Amino acid sequence: MANLKFIQVNEVLGANLLNMVWVIIGLIAIYAGVKNLLDNENPSRYGTALFWCSFGVVCGFGTWLPAKLSGVLVIIMCLPPIFKKVKVGKVDTPSKEHTIEQYQKVGMKIFFPAVCVGIFSLLFAFFSNLSSMVAVTLGVIVAMIILMAYNPGENKPAVFLKESERFLSIMGPLCMLPQLLGCLGGVFTAAGVGDVVASIVEKIVPKGNVNVGIIVFAIGMAIFTMIMGNAFAAITVITVGIGGPFVLAYGADPVTIGMLALTCGYCGTLCTPMAANFNIVPVAILNMKDRWGVIKKQVLVAVIMLVFQICYMIIFK
Amino acid sequence: MELIKLLGVVIVIVGFALKLDSILIIFLALITTGIVGGLGVGGLLETIGVNFVANRSMAIFIMILLITGVLERNGLREAATDLIKKVKGATAGKVVAAYGIMRGAFGAFNVGFGGVAGFVRPVVLPMAEAAVKNQGHEAKEEHVEDIKGMASAMENITWFFWQVLFVGGSGGILVQSTLASLGYEVELIELAAAEIPVAIFALIVGCSVTIMTDKKLTKKYYGDK
Structure with missing residues (x-):
């Protein structure tokens, strides 16, 4: 595949482009912070601003900040959400009439900019050595240009920034969860947690049989996700504790095993009320009578998918 | 006592199971692991800083938010509604399956239409009924x-x-960084490619189960026809 990559940028330029990506994201977050700081309708202006701005600074300038200072900023960032001090301010949701009117102007070709980001990240992954993050950013920029060309009266540059703030605020601090979990995984590894988990699992599961290791890893992911309600939280712990020492250490393919472990976890997500966002909230939104109504329709598919994936991992390990 | 190192893991498992605030759980797990793992205050702050910055890829969704809202403003949801309305003469099961196909295909490009609240309730359900x-x-x-x-x-x-087929999605990035911490370097596109058979199989199973279940239910509720 490497010979296809005819777009080659040197390492320095690649690193600079990537740093630009972080700076842009950081500035968007800082904008969200400042907007909320000045927003009289936000019931918690300072907490909200502190959260988004400290995140924006770590994200945008983490490359150059001393690691300890970044650590302090992460701790500061965590405090406002823990004390429930991150709130949503003034939200300017477009009305149904408004979007219908725009749709009549733009029409079905709205799908082009929508899939633009995905296409760019795919193309650049195949044909260049640029980071996916840079590819996504280029896709976003091209999508913005197309949108401005489609509908210049509506899509002014400032609108993109305002809309990103709107969505960031709707998502709230929980959107930081994956990154914090990734960070936690790193801290677990640094503290040697993986080795301890492995030494416990070793007492139950025979080491050296990769297929047994795969089965334990896959089912372990599903069960832990069911308990925790979050596959992202499970995968950092289970990969370090089981996947690494019981499967990957014996030369199994990290790509197939590592990635499918996540979707094995998703099988667990489909079966648990702990994943309230996916399984309980819809019951409420759709006024269903049976609290388990969504889960019941998912269990069969989840079991089939888990078995399929275990076989797939064993065959392609 | 090596087991004490697991305190952070226990906090994560129990915390999520008890539905405590997610960020609080991670915060406590970070601090606790730093203490019982013997990292020290400086060491812990440094490890948090290094790892948070190393996991910045997970924030790429913020870049994509630049267009998410504007797409909605320009009628993306209305376009999706028109697209799915092209399914004609179908049963309820087939309408739901058609939605699944559309949702999956666009999900691979990280494009959503508003989920249960934004699309299933206002568009898919009335069509199915x-x-x-x-x-x-x-x-x-x-x-x-x-x-x-x-x-x-x-x-x-x-x-x-x-969504795992999207190169640059948070799932793949989390797997990549978790594997990196174990010393395995993998590319995001490889991770996405590994999921292609899984995604296709999931869609086939999902659609077949839905259509068959609905057929069975139609028979049960309305008798043979």
């Missing part, structure tokens, strides 16, 4: 309840298994 009527039945309450469950299930199944 209309399909039941078109077959000459008065939709029974139990059947509608089943359709709601199936539509939400389809939403979750297709989104879970197809």
Whole structure:
């Protein structure tokens, strides 16, 4: 595949482009912070601003900040959400009439900019050595240009920034969860947690049989996700504790095993009320009578998918 | 006592199971692991800083938010509604399956239409109920309840298994960084490629189960026709 990559940028330029990506994201977050700081309708202006701005600074300038200072900023960032001090301010949701009117102007070709980001990240992954993050950013920029060309009266540059703030605020601090979990995984590894988990699992599961290791890893992911309600939280712990020492250490393919472990976890997500966002909230939104109504329709598919994936991992390990 | 190092893991498992605030759980787990793992205050802050910055890829969704809202403003949801309305003469099961196919295909490009609240409730359900009527039945309450469950299930199944095909999605990035911490370097595109058979199989299973279940239910609620 490497010979296809005819777009080659040197390492320095690649690193600079990537740093630009972080700076842009950081500035968007800082904008969200400042907007909320000045927003009289936000019931918690300072907490909200502190959260988004400290995140924006770590994200945008983490490359150059001393690691300890970044650590302090992460701790500061965590405090406002823990004390429930991150709130949503003034939200300017477009009305149904408004979007219908725009749709009549733009029409079905709205799908082009929508899939633009995905296409760019795919193309650049195949044909260049640029980071996916840079590819996504280029896709976003091209999508913005197309949108401005489609509908210049509506899509002014400032609108993109305002809309990103709107969505960031709707998502709230929980959107930081994956990154914090990734960070936690790193801290677990640094503290040697993986080795301890492995030494416990070793007492139950025979080491050296990769297929047994795969089965334990896959089912372990599903069960832990069911308990925790979050596959992202499970995968950092289970990969370090089981996947690494019981499967990957014996030369199994990290790509197939590592990635499918996540979707094995998703099988667990489909079966648990702990994943309230996916399984309980819809019951409420759709006024269903049976609290388990969504889960019941998912269990069969989840079991089939888990078995399929275990076989797939064993065959392609 | 090596086991004490697991205190952070226990906090994560128990915390999520008890539905405590997610950020609080991670915060406590970070601090606790730093203490019991013997990292010290400086060491812990440094490890947190290094790892948080190393995991910045997970924030790429913020870049994509630049267009998410503007797409919505320009009628993306209306366009999706028109697209799915092209499914004609279908049963409720087939409407839900068609939604699954659309949701999956666009999910691979990280494009959503508003989920259960934004799309299933206002668009998919009325279409499915209309399909039941078109077959000459008065939709029974139990059947509608089943359709709601199936539509939400389809939403979750297709989104879970197809969003992993997006190169730059947070799932793949988290796997990449977790593997990196164990010393395995993998590329995001390889991770996405590994999921292609899984995604296709999930869609086939999801759609078949939905269509068959609905067929069975139609028989049960309205008799043979």
